Amino acid sequence: MSKNTSLSRRTALKGLAAGLVAGPGFVRYAQAQASAPIRIGFQAHRTGIGAAYGRWYERTTSAAVKAINAAGGIGGRPIEIVVEDDGTDPARGAEVVAKFASQHKVDLVYGTLFSHVVAGSAPTAGELKIPYYVVSEGYHIASGKMNRWCLQPGITDVRAQVTSVAPWIAGNLGKKVTMIFPDYAFGYDHRDYLPAALEKAGANVVAKIAIPPTESSFTRYFPQIPADTEVLYHVMVGPAVLTFVKELGEFYGSGGPQLFGFIDSLEAVDINSPGLEFLNGSHFWEGSPRYAQANDSEAQKAYRAAVGIDDNGASVNDAKDISTAAHMFGCWETLYVIKQAMEAAGYRGPEDRQKLVEATEAITTVAEGPEHPQGDKVFDGRIHQVFGHQNISKLEGGRLNVVHRTSIEDGRYEPEADYTTQSF
Amino acid sequence: MGFGPHLVLALLEGLVTAATLSLTALGLSLVFGVMRVVNVAHGEFFMLGAVIAWAVAAGFPGEPALGFAAALVAAPLAVGALAYASDRLVLKRLGYDPEATIVATIGMLYILQQAALTFYGADARPVPAPFSVRIQLPWFGYSGYKLFVIAASIVLLAATWLVLSRTRIGLIMRATQYDAETAQAFGIPVEKVYAGVFALGAMLAALAAVLVVPISQAHYLMGRDPLLLSFIVVIIGGLGSLRGTLVAALLIGLSDGVVSMFFSPTLAKIIATLAVALVLVFRPQGLFGKPAR
Numbered sequence: 001m002s003k004n005t006s007l008s009r010r011t012a013l014k015g016l017a018a019g020l021v022a023g024p025g026f027v028r029y030a031q032a033q034a035s036a037p038i039r040i041g042f043q044a045h046r047t048g049i050g051a052a053y054g055r056w057y058e059r060t061t062s063a064a065v066k067a068i069n070a071a072g073g074i075g076g077r078p079i080e081i082v083v084e085d086d087g088t089d090p091a092r093g094a095e096v097v098a099k100f101a102s103q104h105k106v107d108l109v110y111g112t113l114f115s116h117v118v119a120g121s122a123p124t125a126g127e128l129k130i131p132y133y134v135v136s137e138g139y140h141i142a143s144g145k146m147n148r149w150c151l152q153p154g155i156t157d158v159r160a161q162v163t164s165v166a167p168w169i170a171g172n173l174g175k176k177v178t179m180i181f182p183d184y185a186f187g188y189d190h191r192d193y194l195p196a197a198l199e200k201a202g203a204n205v206v207a208k209i210a211i212p213p214t215e216s217s218f219t220r221y222f223p224q225i226p227a228d229t230e231v232l233y234h235v236m237v238g239p240a241v242l243t244f245v246k247e248l249g250e251f252y253g254s255g256g257p258q259l260f261g262f263i264d265s266l267e268a269v270d271i272n273s274p275g276l277e278f279l280n281g282s283h284f285w286e287g288s289p290r291y292a293q294a295n296d297s298e299a300q301k302a303y304r305a306a307v308g309i310d311d312n313g314a315s316v317n318d319a320k321d322i323s324t325a326a327h328m329f330g331c332w333e334t335l336y337v338i339k340q341a342m343e344a345a346g347y348r349g350p351e352d353r354q355k356l357v358e359a360t361e362a363i364t365t366v367a368e369g370p371e372h373p374q375g376d377k378v379f380d381g382r383i384h385q386v387f388g389h390q391n392i393s394k395l396e397g398g399r400l401n402v403v404h405r406t407s408i409e410d411g412r413y414e415p416e417a418d419y420t421t422q423s424f
Numbered sequence: 425m426g427f428g429p430h431l432v433l434a435l436l437e438g439l440v441t442a443a444t445l446s447l448t449a450l451g452l453s454l455v456f457g458v459m460r461v462v463n464v465a466h467g468e469f470f471m472l473g474a475v476i477a478w479a480v481a482a483g484f485p486g487e488p489a490l491g492f493a494a495a496l497v498a499a500p501l502a503v504g505a506l507a508y509a510s511d512r513l514v515l516k517r518l519g520y521d522p523e524a525t526i527v528a529t530i531g532m533l534y535i536l537q538q539a540a541l542t543f544y545g546a547d548a549r550p551v552p553a554p555f556s557v558r559i560q561l562p563w564f565g566y567s568g569y570k571l572f573v574i575a576a577s578i579v580l581l582a583a584t585w586l587v588l589s590r591t592r593i594g595l596i597m598r599a600t601q602y603d604a605e606t607a608q609a610f611g612i613p614v615e616k617v618y619a620g621v622f623a624l625g626a627m628l629a630a631l632a633a634v635l636v637v638p639i640s641q642a643h644y645l646m647g648r649d650p651l652l653l654s655f656i657v658v659i660i661g662g663l664g665s666l667r668g669t670l671v672a673a674l675l676i677g678l679s680d681g682v683v684s685m686f687f688s689p690t691l692a693k694i695i696a697t698l699a700v701a702l703v704l705v706f707r708p709q710g711l712f713g714k715p716a717r
Contacts, residue, residue: 049645051546212689216640216649220437220685222564223430242550243640250558250567274488274552 037080038073038342040335041100041109043121048088049213050114052268056324057111057135058083060331063306074339075347082106090120097121101128107350108338111331112136115185122146129424130350131357133338135330137161137287139189142385144417148424151360151384154334155287155327156377158189160411164390165260165285166197168404173258173283174230175203180221181235183210190235190262203231216240219247225257234261241265242275249278259283263290263393263400267324270314272398279395283403286391288374289313290325291399303332303373312399329374336371337363337379337386354424360384361420378408382418387411429563430685438681440570440639443577444632446673448650449657450584450666451628457664458601458621460522461515464529466629467651468536469507473499473630474551474642475544481551492554492638499634500627507626511619520618533647540644553638573635580631585666597621601664656696660703662713671711675699 042061045054061081069078082104086093093112100106108131112118115138122140125132126147133151134141139159141152169177177198181187187210195205206226211218218240225232236244244265248256259282271279271290290313292304307328308316315321337360345352345359361381368376377388387408393400452466477495484491510532518524557568588594599607600617608614629650640646657676661668676696683692703710 047541047546051541055546214649215689216646217437217441219566220434220681220689223433223685240548240640242548246639247567250565253558253560253565268547273550275550 035077037078039080039082039104039106040338041104041106042081042083042111043086043093043096043100043109043117044083044111045088045113045117046083046085050088053113053324053327054088056268056328057113057331060307060328061111061335063308064332064335067306068335068339074342079335086112086117086121088114088117090116093117093121094124097124097130097132098128101130105350107347108133108353108356110134110334110338113327115140115189119185122150125149129353131353133334135327135334137327137330138186139193140185142383142415144383144419148357148419148422151357153337153360153363153379153384153386154332155330155386156388156390156411157385158186159193159413160387161285161390162190162194163197163413164406164411165392166194166203167201167410168392168406169231169233169260170198170201170203173260176206176226176228176230177203177233178207178209178225178229178231178257179205179233180209180211183212187235194233211236216243217247218244219251222248222251229257232257232259234259234265236265242269242273245278246275249275252278261285263326267326268322270320270322271395271400282395284393284395284400286393286400286402287326288329289391289393289400289402290323291401293402297368297373299368299370299373302370303329307332333372333374337366357424376408380415382420383415384419426563429561431682432561433564433566434682434685435678436566436570436681437685438678439574441680442674442677443574444636445650445653445657445677446670447577447580447632447635448629449654449661449669449673450581451625452654453658453661453664453666453669454628455622455625456658458597459520459618461520461525461622462522462529463622463625464526464651465532465536466625466654467647467649468533469503469626470629470633470650471540471644471647472503472506472536473633474637474646475540475644476502476630477634477637478549478551478642488552489554491552492634495551495634496631500630503630504623504627508619508623511622515622516615516619537644537647544642544644546644548641548643550641551637567639569638573639576635577632581670584628588666656700659700660710662710665710665712668710668712
């Protein structure tokens with residue numbers, strides 16, 4: 001042993017020389033400012049109602065940054081993430097964006113999920129002229145009601161998701177649909193765009209039941225569900241979803257309509273929790289499948305390993321720590337879009353922020369691969385929105401199996417806006 | 425579904441709300457009545473009860489009834505001990521000054537809430553009900569456990585009433601509530617009574633939470649609604665009045681159940697808030713409260 005560890009004078013000199021060449025001092029001298037890190041402000045839901053999502057958005061972000069930096073960073077510069085908690089609160093969200101711009105002096109802001117926080121923060125991003133890359137899936141940005149600094153290049157918006165799954169619902173589950181949705185922006189995206197998409201497919205919405213987001217008991221709403229309902233379309237977000245399902249089960253017993261839900265309700269929740277038995281055999285939308293599928297691509301497998309989730313979509317360190325797999329892939333993919341756009345724009349610093357937005361707008365297609373493990377996508381620069389494949393999964397045998405994957409075209413709609421005509 | 429079954433469902437739901445609400449509000453009312461302390465952290469004691477119930481129940485996997493029974497004992501004791509300690513460490517040192525204790529309990533609210541976030545996490549976690557019986561009515565099914573919650577609350581409320589009105593401890597508490605100075609002059613250890621009442625109030629909240637947690641879930645933000653509703657109930661019923669608290673909880677619970685089912689939950693909240701405003705204007709001491717001396 002001592003032979004291996006002993007240090008000869010020659011090795012020491014070699015090491016010293018290598019150190020002098022590769023040492024941080026020399027590198028910095030050689031590359032000057034060009035190797036300073038790119039600072040990305042991560043607006044994270046560490047606390048508040050979105051905290052479970054926030055935890056996994058942070059893990060996915062760290063994994064993606066690690067992968068990008070290991071492969072040379074962005075144009076040779078490493079990424080540095082600066083995290084600020086927005087409390088899943090719109091007012092705090094706006095403050096966080098301002099803090100990123102003026103105090104942390106980051107290059108851009110990224111990572112917001114909850115739609116009301118996006119809506120609250122976007123005006124500040126526009127005023128301070130700082131690019132704002134969200135991973136929200138809300139229709140806000142694509143609707144054209146935000147501003148040119150806001151982009152959503154990593155996850156499909158709700159309008160497209162809803163539009164793409166509607167024909168499958170009408171064709172496979174039933175024609176008379178009752179919607180149950182949260183009584184705020186995210187729920188309205190569903191309420192506003194599902195009916196038209198269903199009608200196109202020969203089905204119709206027979207009742208729309210809005211539920212206040214703070215509600216903790218649901219039995220009282222169930223009498224509003226028409227008796228002739230064939231499909232119950234449910235989107236619930238928040239901690240009360242387990243109650244919702246349980247009470248639904250108590251109300252209907254073994255009968256009742258077919259269920260189609262958005263996994264948003266059950267992100268970070270073990271699908272085999274007590275009380276969720278009623279969901280057995282029902283269907284869910286998933287952005288990216290929680291459970292490993294038989295036909296997973298190599299890229300998907302590598303992504304899951306990098307983020308640290310097992311075949312059941314739980315943390316590899318804690319089988320009870322369920323991920324938000326259907327959404328968090330958007331963080332991974334958004335960071336790679338930022339990398340792509342920055343490199344295309346020859347981004348040097350905050351003075352190139354406008355170029356960065358323009359370079360993102362110029363992206364048209366995104367190929368499937370390690371950088372985009374969820375699948376290929378089309379980006380519409382006019383509405384700053386990406387469109388991808390959606391998955392419909394069936395809950396059976398205690399896991400979610402993908403039974404249908406929509407095409408990108410299924411979700412496309414006529415853009416209602418064009419950000420590229422707006423001035424910066 | 426016809427009007428009759430609709431109403432039955434609304435009343436059942438309202439009774440469940442009223443049952444747990446009366447337990448929670450009774451704790452708040454006791455603390456205010458005896459100590460003149462507005463305990464803003466009351467909802468967090470409720471939340472802690474639920475969180476501890478989850479932790480205890482998790483220790484009995486596969487045996488929900490045993491886990492629930494253990495939680496029913498352990499959660500109130502743990503929360504009561506914490507409340508006792510916070511009374512000794514915080515409220516006592518402030519001399520139970522009404523304004524200072526409001527600020528102090530706001531501080532406790534945040535400390536408890538953030539501690540729960542740090543140590544328990546942001547997830548809503550389910551606690552299995554001790555038994556799962558589904559009662560099939562001709563028009564719809566209903567949870568047997570919810571009926572149990574109503575019955576259990578009635579038993580617990582009756583027990584509290586017995587303690588307050590029929591035991592020596594209750595007598596001492598009522599004496600302290602009536603006039604703390606005179607009580608002290610008669611040799612009642614007022615400070616110990618205060619600490620005990622604060623613990624008892626928190627324990628009632630924790631008990632309500634243990635009953636509720638198999639219906640909803642344990643979540644670190646779950647304390648807000650019970651706190652608001654408890655305040656509404658206590659203001660309407662009259663501070664410090666057990667009977668008033670019960671009547672007001674029934675009123676609020678049932679009106680919430682019926683109004684929110686036939687109209688909208690928002691209207692139910694509006695009506696409850698309006699009732700508070702009307703009571704404050706026309707009968708500031710509450711329906712069953714005694715005017716301040």
